[in-house]
Amino acid sequence: MNSFGKRFKFTSFGESHGQAIGCVIDGMPAGVKFDFDFLQEMLDKRKPGQNKFSTPRKEEDKAQVLSGVFEGYTTGTPISVLVYNENTRSKDYEKDVFRPAHADFTYYHKYGIRDYRGGGRASARESVARVAAGALACMLLKEFDIEIMSGVFGVGSIDSKLSNDEFDFNYAKNSEIYALDKNLEQNFKDEILKAKNAKNSVGARVFTRVKNPIIGLGEPLYDKLDSKLAHAIMGVNAVKAVEIGSGIQSSYMYGSENNDELKDGVFLSNHSGGILGGISNGNFIDIKTYFKPTPSIFLPQQTQNIQGKNIIYELKGRHDPCVGIRGSVVVNAMVAICMADALLLNASSNLQNLQCIYGKNK
Secondary structure, three states: OOOEEEOOEEEEEEOOOOEEEEEEEEOOOOOOOOOOOHHHHHHHHHHHOOOOOOOOOOOOOOOOEOOOOOOOOOOOEEEEEEEEOOOOOHHHHEEEEEEOOOOOHHHHHHHHHOOHHHHHHHOHHHHHHHHHHHHHHHHHHOOOOEEEEEEEEOOOOOOOOOOOHHHHHEEEEEEHOOEEOOOOOOHHHHHHHHHHOOOOOOOOOEEEEOOOOOOOOOOOOOHHHEEEEHHHHHOOOOEEEEEEEEEHHHOOHHHHOOOEEEEEOOOOOOOOOOOEEEEEOOOOEEEEEEEEOOOOOOEEEEEEEEEOOEEEEOOOOOOOHHHHHHHHHHHHHHHHHHHHHHHHHHHOHHHHHHHHHHOOOO
């Protein structure tokens, strides 16, 4: 289960302390303008060691594109992207100890073996591959003026009171922590540093918007667009909840409050988050993602070793005090991949689409 997508599909490979992380992207149409600078920009937004709000592990995360691109355009063949690990420190990890709230315990019991160095395959380091694939997906979506935007609207106990339409994505692009509310950015930073200085960690909340989605994306039953998005985002490390549109709040409403009425071709509200019956309705697709605190904290904790002995464990290593900050970049990538996949699937949804593609209109 190392692949995601049906038409636009990627397979990731590599471990946290292995030689490299990478992905192979299959299904990208030929003729899409390839923007290497954009690919690197997305990887740079996710890369560690940029400031005091992320892990001190420093990686350049320079992308190498090995195939699938020729003279500035995609060729329709598999695109492979490779990023080398250059700053591993495996001595910080103990082979026989299950770190509290990590995948160590479950990986060991599932496989009978695990790569303990930095969490191996379970590490968020694997998300490099997701961001690379997401950048390629964005290049395809750009051809249709579809844009994915993400940022942080809450850290710890502090939440922005702005509405979805008031979030400032332009500000978030230049914020060290991708804050959507400039008036709360410093509060968010203080909350992260407070946890970090206490050898602890803190959770965060991310808002993502799909701008200019085409009507009709998503399948009506077992591959609904909202279920596809939730599936993709819940697969991101440390994500524990996802909301589409009004989400949880809609369960407190009457139908008369929650229904998005339609007038002159325009929806008067967007409680549905741009998706009806699992299919995009052309409105903004609004998603909120909830990250738990990074489980890697530097306080004494109770756990067990492989032999079943109870121990008090003090973690070592280099870790994010708030994984949701860089996680917002990963969520953005997974949403882009979902939208690209849905776009390609929709091309064969009816005869008229196919006739337009092949130039045979009746």
